[in-house]
Amino acid sequence: MAQNISKKISPYIGNDKILSEFLKKTSELNSGKSSVIIINGSKGMGKTRILNEMNSRAEQDNLVKVMCPVNQPTGNIALVDLAPFSTFGEIILNLRRNKKAAKIQLFQSISLTVLASLPIAGDFFYAGKEISKDLKEYKENLDTNKANQNFIDILSNISKKKNLVIFIDNFHFADTHSAELLGSIIKNLDKFNILFVITVDKSSHVRQLFNFKLIEYIKSQDVTYLELQKFNSDEIINAINDYFPDEPINQGIHAWFTSKTHGNPLAVYKYLEYFKSNNLPLANVTNHELESSIPSELTGLFLSNIMKLSESDRNLLSHCALIGYEFPLTLIAELMKTDLLTIIKQLRSIQNATGIIQSIGVRTTFGEKVTHYQFSQPLYAEQFINQLEYEEKKEIKIIITNLYKKLYDNTDNLDVKNQIMPYLLSNAQDTENNELIQNIMQTHHDEAVKNHSEITKDALKNFMENMRSTFNLELENEAGEGEGLSYIDQDSDDLVMDPFAFSGTSDVDSTLNFAETAETVFQSGPSLTWEELVELSLNPISEDTIKKIEHFCSITTSNNEKLKANLLLAKIFSATERYEKASRILSAMNYQVDRDTPNPIDILFLNTKAILEFRNNNINEAIKILQNEAAPLSLRLGPEYKLLTLSNIALVLREVDLKESNRYKDIVLKQAKVLKFEDFLQDFQKQLSIID
Structure with missing residues (x-):
């Protein structure tokens, strides 16, 4: 249905300025000027739609264009780092399939050399193998810098013969190696005749360090940064x-x-x-x-479609959603313990009746060709997962883990094992099978050492750094590892000061760069937007501020915004020693923390609740909430939530265990310095001095 809608609504609506800028940059490309366009938009703002429209308009004889969507990985976002350079690998593969690019002399053999050098590469690696059965003859064990240069050389070579326009959708899901490569390209645009058009969701909380790197790119004079605007x-x-x-x-x-x-x-x-x-x-x-x-909210609309399905169809799609946003038929058939034809018939019926899912054709998966389906909107997958109880999710995840483990054990082909590995690790993590994770990672590390594969070792290192699951020792190690974080933007230190700005919703992105003064906000009247509300809360609190937040709670139609606004009120009342009011607000929220798939509001709620207990002299209860509940969940979100939780633990422990508090304090100070959160450091040190 989403596709039908996009055909009925003109892509010009709300996007005419962005389309004009794209046409301008295309014209400049013909004159030899390369550039990069980064388009930011949160969920539902039309990133894919505008990119498809640009792609349809880029029709010139001397131009080669390629579209590369980056899919959200199944499970932990860190899994993308097990496929180094995968985004740019997809670009090279798509260029090989492009008739104009394929005619360029030597491109076919050079591109195979690049593809063959990537040892853990997922679907695009297998598509490359289909092109040439002799891919192994191109195999070369490269280090990361050499591979990086190879990509630059091949793109430069093609673009000097044909102007290149490369569209990348949802780049915030790209692997770290691809992000570094984009930075290298931006710094060397004079070597290319190329136009990159890239969409990102800067408000996404899933990879905040990655987003800080995007902020650095956005500030480059060679990058045109555009924001998708809401409809007026x-x-x-x-x-x-x-x-x-x-x-x-x-x-x-x-x-x-x-x-x-x-x-x-x-x-x-x-x-x-x-x-x-x-x-x-x-x-x-x-x-x-x-x-x-x-329905009063968008989620209600999605649910209204879901509830039209039979119980059998809902159960099937819940299983599909636990596999991922995209899922292969063979795995679904095994999971449901039925034959392929029955699954095909049921999924096709759901697709035709609702548009909730759609077939995306045949893909090569784990060495075999198989039809894949995907949910037409990520929110559908989330809603189907939410239909299941915690125990159901865990049991199904265990079955899925066992299916991947069976596939992994039944093949001797290392390339196939490499492709299965991210999916196996993701589900093993969800089921807390740490022994399996350790065994798989050790096997692949030993293989990388044996084959002198520096890229593989780098990929495993990136992955493990992002998958840390213990709280104390590993955080201390992490605090001492400043390398690789030095690119974080100097102006990003305000980000952690307002954790509400990283709620992961579609409405808060503009809180990253406040454009209005406090005076302007106070003059805006009682009906504030969420962005204005957050900005208002960063200024000295007055009774007028509290009234405006309370009014916002009474009029907003978004449950998500209401939850955040109530937490903001509880935080303010707690800070101003109105503990009874703060307690009443938290009790009235009747909020249930989702320990299976935590979100930012879970962390904010637990921290607010713990600080309130602390201020009410219930110190043991505060420590219990922070250490046993908030801390493990914070590790699965962005660094600002980890810092928020760690700093609160340090402050609370000050009253009962100075030595332990100092240990947490040292971790916080090191991490905040690495992340260059200067304002946060000052505020944290001020709080420490008050207690001491």
Whole structure:
């Protein structure tokens, strides 16, 4: 359905300036000027849609274009580092399939040399093997720097013969090696005739260090940074008219759409689809129908589609979602203990009836060709996983782990083992099978040493650094490892000061760079946006501030925003010694922490709750919440949540165990210096001095 919607809504709506900038850069490319466009947008803002539109417009005889979407990995985001250079490997592979690029002399053999040098490379490596059965003759054990230079050389070689336009979607999911390579290309653009158009979600909390690197790239004079904007009221009207071109529209519907969607394009489209599929005429729909019959939030729309399915279909898709956003039919058939034809028939029926999933064709997976399906929106996969109880998720994950382990053990082909490994490790981590993780990692490390594969060793090192699961010793080791973090932007020190800015929702990205002054915010009236609310909270707190936050809680239609605003109030009341009010707010929230798939609000809630207990002199309870609950969960999110939790542990322990508190304090100080969070350091040291 998402694809049908994108055809009905003009890509120009809200994007005319971005499209104009792209056409300008394409024209400059013809004059020999290379450039990079980075387009930022959070979930639902239309990153893929605008990229597809640009791709369709880039039609010139002297131009070679290639599209490379980067998929979110199954399980821990650190898994992407087990596929070094995979994003740029996909680009080279897609160029090999491009008729214009394929005609360039020597490109075919040179590109195979590059692909063959990548030992842990997933799907694109196998696609490369299909092109040439003799790929092994090109095999060369390279170190990371040499491989990096090889990519630069081959892209430079092609672009000097044909102008290159490379589209990369969702680059925030790319591996670390690919991110480093992009930085090298930006610094050497004069060696290319190339235009990169890259979409990112800078507000995503999953890889904050990676996002800081993006901030560094954005500041380059050779990079054009653009923000996808929410629809304004006129653009919402245009979208409605685009979708219902021949129907008279009730004028009140415009205000309703603005209120419910906050201008998020995906939300606008999904509500339009809801009106269409439920035969609700926009000309005479009543206010009662709008308020009572239609889901109040986007998740409700997704759930309304889900609940139309039979219990059997919902169960099947919940299993599919636990495998990943994308899933192969063979694995689903084994998981459901049925035959392929039955699974194909059931999935095709779901696709035709709802559009929740879609076939994406045949892929080479674990050495065999198999049809893959994917969810049409990541939110669908999340909702199906949420339909399961914790015990169900864990049992299914154990079965999936065993299936991958069986595939892994049944092959002697090291390349196939390399492809299975990330999926096996991801599920082993989810089921806390640490022994299996250790054995697999040791096997592949020994193999890398044996074959002198420096890239593999680098990949394993990156992966292990991101997969640390113990809390004390490994954090201390991490605090002493400053190398590799020096690229973090000097201006990013404000980020950890407001953990609410990293909620992972689609509405908070602009909190990274506050453009308005406090005076402007105070003059904005009682109906604040979430961004204004966060900025307001960073200024000295007044009763007027509290009233505005309370008013925001009463009017926002987003449960997510309401949760964050209530936490903000509890934090303020706790800091101003109004402990009873803070306790009432936390109790009224009735919030349940998701220990299976933690999110930023879980960490913020636990830290707020612990500090309140501390201020109420319940020190043991505060330590228990921080060490036993918040700390393990914080390790699975960005560094700002880890620092927030560690600093609070250090402060609370000050009252009962000075030696242990100092140990945590040292870790916090080292980590904050490595991350260059200067404001956080000052605030933390100030809090320590107050207690001491």
